[in-house]
Amino acid sequence: MQPWHTELLSELAQQVRVVFLALPHEASAELAPQLIAAGLVVFDLSGAFRLHDAEEHERVYGFRRSGALPQQIPYGLAEWTTLSGTESLIAVPGCYPTVANLALKPVLPLLAGTPVINAVSGVSGAGRKAAAHTSFCEVSLVAYGVASHRHQPEIAQALGRDVIFVPHLGNFKRGILATIHAPLKAGVSMDDVQAAYQQAYTKQPLVRLRQQPPAVNDVVGTAYCDIYPVVAQQHLIVCAAIDNLLKGAAAQAVQLANQYYGLASDTGLTQRGGVV
Template sequence: MRVAIIGASGYTGLELIKMLISHPHFEITYIATTEGGVKASALHPSLAGVFEQEVVKADAKEVAQHADLAFLALPHQAAMGFAKELLDLHVKVVDLSADYRLELEAYEKHYCEHLDKEHLSEAVYGLPEIHTAKIKQARLIANPGCYPTASLLAVLPFLPYLKKEAPIFIDAKSGVSGAGKKLSQTSHFVTINENIFAYNPLKHRHEPEIAEKIAQVSGHAYEVNFIPHLLPVSRGMLVSAYLQTTEVLDAKALLESFYQEARFVRVRGNPVDIKSVAGTNFCDIFVTQKGTSLFVSSAIDNLLRGASSQAVVNANLMCGFEESAGIPIIAYVP
């Protein structure tokens, strides 16, 4: 199947290229940025001698001529305008931005005016562990964010047993690549090296995404308190969720049962770490308890399970392929 990558200059674009050049069913037939005019190896020197395809200026009509499915690795707002054109041209879309993840009111409250209300209602939230059947029938996937992916996979198994009046607390820590390539005060080497700090606590834009998906699954609007931190590492994400249940559970057995059919979730017997998932699509989860208090910890690679490899899993399912096709499964330890 012919695929396009739109927005190939960033970290997630590189990860998509690395997986798709050896994918058994997908062929990269179109690769673009907002400017074009270079080879892929000029954007990413690690591709020299491996992938030298010409990068062009993104054009939806040209995508439709060259590809059946497009991965959009564009910023929010830019993605929805491009996705709208592609969908009208009958190209399937996996969007890695936030543009189709939230319901309209929440999106416009936390981001901007939505420019594609027509297609918003048909977007499927691409968390395979809970939406596999819908993903297989979709033509537009809203690929979840990295923080929501790690947080939801930790919390979802326990939703039927939580105290409705008790808030959910999620403490999350991410590698600096989660902030993208653009330099900022907080991602400057001098700031982040040998340092760790919270940013946007209780007001990060991923908090409403987490809360909305929890409410959709559980039928109850839980208070979600989300606090992200930056770690002085290149990649990886560790989430700690603190939950209160209505009864004493066998939490580990419940977790194992919930994910017994999940190809890319591993229930661990000891606290999880980011090196064991780096370079893979796995989410490792650990749970321990004291009475009705649960501590649930999950670890993912923020660039892969939190973005690009999850996008490829979604594309595999959309196109009728095995979900693990082309997906990295051996941890890379830097």
């Protein structure tokens, strides 16, 4: 491990093929074009390239992208993305969008209205910076970014429809638990819902369909997304859980790289505790 210097780029390009960027949004936006120009494949974990619309990106993230970038940048929701192995830049989704989109995409054709997403994240979702409101001993369950969180347009973009999204900060270290509800079309049954999830995820080893609502502890330290749907009063209720630092970040980036190079998507990702 060594500090990054631009003059190291030519040497780096001779030693590696893939770069995982886990940098602030502006830093990734500046560095990724340089890495691509050197012939490297970039999996970017920031929000620099997730939003396709440039004006929406500038509104949400507060800066304008520049530099030579591919015209099409895949949004890497792993279970719903097909990579050809020729892409030079892949945008790795955010943690909240990962759990929300995995929970909702299979059943979108069955919904009759706007999904409402309530999700609680552990304090690691705020990063490592020192702040009183994210100090573990000070944290109280609280909603934040209500009607203004930057992940709302990312979720809506991936689903192709608007959503109501309310994130919460919880007094635990890591993980996300989302509870999502939406009205169903007339005549949709629990059997229809279950069939939709089975069709979408039976062959996806890192999504587990549960028979009871998942707990955060079920997924912490793993690359799994656990999903439990139920129908009540002609509404769909979905409970879904991920580890925000793994399936919501590093593990999904590795999963995408596995797919990029034709490996099984769960290669190196099935041991509890992190990436092998």
